[in-house]
Amino acid sequence: MGRFEEDKSQDTNSAIFHLTTAADCGLSSAEFTLACLHLNIYHDELKELQLNDNLMSESEGVEYLEKAAKHGSIAAILQVAQAFHNGYYGVNKDWLKAEKYYSKYNELTSASSDLSIQEPGYNILSKIAELYQHGGHGLKQDPLKSGTCTMRRLKQPWPQETVGLLTSGLCWQRRFGHFVKKTSNISRKNAIVQKN
DSSP states (O other): OOTTSTTOOOOHHHHHHHHHHHHHTTOHHHHHHHHHHHHTOOOSTTTTOOOOTTTOOHHHHHHHHHHHHHTTOHHHHHHHHHHHHHTGGGOOOOHHHHHHHHHHHHHHHHTOOOTTOSSOHHHHHHHHHHHHHHOBTTBOOOHHHHHHHHHHHHHSOOOHHHHHHHHHHHHHHHHHHHHHHHTTTSOHHHHHHHHO
């Protein structure tokens, strides 16, 4: 932006025009960037570009977000899922749609080794399990599907630091579990100190 201007100032109108034209042609990154601009979400594309408050439109932002998700933008798919799950950006909660978008996100990212993925698969499966556990907002409660998601979640790769904590917790339980059972009202830290 601004590289063709003599004073190197930003030509915001021109940038918005070209971004809108690209979005109208179905370019998902342009659609996602416009959605972020309208909804005031952090974005990597054209970071210095901001819309004036009078140009921001939540409904336009959601529309661009859904278009970007339909055109395969992984970040947009996650944002749309969260919007329908929690009712963000003026969207009515719709857990059926949230589950659909969470599942699509998980499907697209589960085979990926990309470290820039915003939400790991086990977190997404936890959210899907939670939706099915409680039901509502258009989604039928289904404890069986919730359990299936929970089991799939446990089979997902976990970050090393989490595995380390789980492993140390199991070792601690084997070594000190008998002592904690006797002193259940004492915290684990105090139990270790007293054991030593």
